[in-house]
Amino acid sequence: xxxxxxxxxxxxxxxxxxxxxxxxxxxxxxxxxxxxxxxxxxxxxxxxxxxxxxxxxxxxxxxxxxxxxxxxxxxxxxxxxxxxxxxxxxxxxxxxxxxxxxxxxxxxxxxxxxxxxxxxxxxxxxxxxxxxxxxxxxxxxxxxxxxxxxxxxxxxxxxxxxxxxxxxxxxxxxxxxxxxxxxxxxxxxxxxxxxxxxxxxxxxxxxxxxxxxxxxxxxxxxxxxxxxxxxxxxxxxxxxxxxxxxxxxxxxxxxxxxxxxxxxxxxxxxxxxxxxxxxxxxxxxxxxxxxxxxxxxxxxxxxxxxxx
Numbered sequence: 001x002x003x004x005x006x007x008x009x010x011x012x013x014x015x016x017x018x019x020x021x022x023x024x025x026x027x028x029x030x031x032x033x034x035x036x037x038x039x040x041x042x043x044x045x046x047x048x049x050x051x052x053x054x055x056x057x058x059x060x061x062x063x064x065x066x067x068x069x070x071x072x073x074x075x076x077x078x079x080x081x082x083x084x085x086x087x088x089x090x091x092x093x094x095x096x097x098x099x100x101x102x103x104x105x106x107x108x109x110x111x112x113x114x115x116x117x118x119x120x121x122x123x124x125x126x127x128x129x130x131x132x133x134x135x136x137x138x139x140x141x142x143x144x145x146x147x148x149x150x151x152x153x154x155x156x157x158x159x160x161x162x163x164x165x166x167x168x169x170x171x172x173x174x175x176x177x178x179x180x181x182x183x184x185x186x187x188x189x190x191x192x193x194x195x196x197x198x199x200x201x202x203x204x205x206x207x208x209x210x211x212x213x214x215x216x217x218x219x220x221x222x223x224x225x226x227x228x229x230x231x232x233x234x235x236x237x238x239x240x241x242x243x244x245x246x247x248x249x250x251x252x253x254x255x256x257x258x259x260x261x262x263x264x265x266x267x268x269x270x271x272x273x274x275x276x277x278x279x280x281x282x283x284x285x286x287x288x289x290x291x292x293x294x295x296x297x298x299x300x301x302x303x304x305x306x307x308x
Contacts, residue, residue, distance in 0.1 A: 004274055005156045005232045009282035026057055029094045041288045057101035065227055066098050072226050075148040085133045086222035105222040107215035115244045129221040131252040134237050138258035140202040150229035170284040190270050197233045199259035205230035209243035234258050238268035276301040
């Protein structure tokens with residue numbers, strides 16, 4: 001079994017709740033008149049609301065994330081002013097400590113299809129800002145980082161065992177035999193590279209395209225969702241570059257000043273592909289994403305489009 005340290009595609013409770021319960025708490029706690037809101041239902045571990053188009057409120061959905069919220073906020077407060085990207089600045093802090101909010105970071109999620117529409121100058125600007133952020137992150141002192149209660153690789157062993165079990169029971173029956181074989185082969189191929197990872201460092205832990213924001217007016221990058229801080233494989237944070245294309249992963253690696261090794265980019269690509277498997281599995285476990293869309297993304301990442 002390989003330990004990949006990816007977010008588990010599991011819910012501790014039904015994935016969607018009554019929005020009014022959350023909105024009432026926001027209004028009562030902060031005396032905010034909510035005129036409009038968006039309930040973002042695609043997060044595994046938080047109920048997220050954008051309120052009046054300029055505030056974000058996050059309600060942790062798991063015991064672990066509720067307990068970790070204070071550490072996440074403390075980390076972001078200490079990180080403020082020390083990185084080149086915009087990060088959440090939590091200013092809505094209830095006494096209960098079980099949810100929090102911040103002013104919306106301007107821009108749009110830098111999804112792969114949004115990135116492809118950027119001109120070359122903006123693409124390179126985005127990649128440069130992200131790699132500088134990662135360079136800063138990966139050089140954090142681990143003793144200092146540990147005070148924010150990051151996860152470690154050992155915390156994911158039981159999760160990976162459950163993932164492999166759920167793949168067999170929930171996902172494989174819905175896939176054609178050639179795709180089942182591809183996933184099984186993929187797991188076998190990765191074991192060698194994940195058995196002995198030579199370096200570890202402070203990482204964001206969930207740095208992929210949908211946690212990156214691009215403000216086209218200022219050409220500024222923002223990074224969100226710091227709830228999965230991790231002491232682990234530095235290649236884990238390179239998944240975001242594979243979202244944007246191999247050439248940008250290679251460009252970022254050239255400018256990377258953290259711990260490198262011969263299999264670094266191969267592991268980064270593995271995280272990128274594995275995310276597609278997890279998303280596909282999550283479509284069978286209550287996530288909002290449809291099986292059809294998740295299946296299409298899986299086939300894209302594994303170069304299976306056009307294959308019978």
